[in-house]
Amino acid sequence: MKLPDLLAQAVERYGSRIAITHENNHLSYEQLAAWANNLSEQLRALDLSSGARIGLFLENSSEYLAAFWAICQSEFVIVPLDTSGSPETIASIISDCDMEAIFASPRFRRKFPDIIRRTKNLKAVICSSPTGLEPDSIQSVLMASMPSATDIYASKHHARDDNTKSLAAIFYTSGSTGMSKGVMLSHENLVTNTIATLEYLDLTENDSVMVVLPFYYIYGNSLLLTHIAAGARLVIDNRFMYPELILDTMQNEKVTGFSGVPSNFTIMLGKSTLTEREFPHLRYFTQAGGGMSPDTIRNLIEAFPDKQLFVMYGQLRRHLG
Amino acid sequence: MLTETEMKQKIRDFIAETFLIGDEQDSFENTDSFMATGIVDSTGILEVVGFIESEYEMTVEDDEMTPSNLDSVNNLTEFVIRKTG
Incomplete structure (x- = not known):
């Protein structure tokens, strides 16, 4: 079993139940899966390398979950980032894992230019509102918004590599003993x-x-x-x-x-x-x-x-x- | 007895000197939410409470640990005045 199967099974069994409650908003399993599908399409349109590392620079939110599942079901690698990190730290992680795209919260917009300036291979920033970044420095993508409760979720079957040993996520340590290190975790x-x-x-x-x-x-x-x-x-x-x-x-x-x-x-x-x-x-x-x-x-x-x-x-x- | 303006300045100075460095110390408003701006975190707020408790000889009760009492320089000032006035 791979990570996306966990969500797929839950949707099949508990589709209309609530998966996430945040600030009085409730998101059902079907809505979460539909949103993840929409975001997967946005990722696939970006022309990223196979197995590309994608950052999550988002506070805890429904967006975080939708982006998380979108990344893993698109066979990319999830790289969660400490949202309190300085632009230097974030940029060093982006370079270390050769990250190609990043989901970023508009809350951290002040840090964007400094991060982008310090990185080379990052191709796109996906954000729920305009990033304000120069188009010649990086591609800004407007993150697809939460589907409404009445949107119909269509289960999609992606042809997938079923190697459970493949890389699913990289978690960076807090770096308390020096440079932060990436811990590589497989689906298994x-x-x-x-x-x-x-x-x-x-x-x-x-x-x-x-x-x-x-x-x-x-x-x-x-x-x-x-x-x-x-x-x-x-x-x-x-x-x-x-x-x-x-x-x-x-x-x-x-x-x-x-x-x-x-x-x-x-x-x-x-x-x-x-x-x-x-x-x-x-x-x-x-x-x-x-x-x-x-x-x-x-x-x-x-x-x-x-x-x-x-x-x-x-x-x-x-x-x- | 401090005037309200002096008290507010003293609280503001504490926040600035404890949680911010350099230019940041002047870059926030007295109405700014500590939580929304991230100036103060969950352990920092305990330092803020410790400061007003010792500075103004008051006790902050557990159920008073709320944003309306503590989440900006202005809220803190009004809270201290209500408690000690």
């Missing part, structure tokens, strides 16, 4: 990990996860893949700076899961009304991305004795509570 790597994780968490189409972690982190990417593969729902909220807003979203959207790195839990336990609120729909917490202090783990378990906590960091995945 990602699919195997996704299936193992969703079985382990016992995810079903009735689950929904509060997403505060960026998808460009491998842990955020794992949330994306496991929940789409399960036909579940990703509830995106990028306002973790104000944890009260996240807690409101968790309650309003009746999420069944919350996934965080240690600092998310430290902040929520220390400076929010987390423990004063009721989350009757919440089933589990997952934690990864670093070792969490025993005190934080204990406080979380004591505050939520009826929820499961999965500590997914380190060689052993422990199951507590």
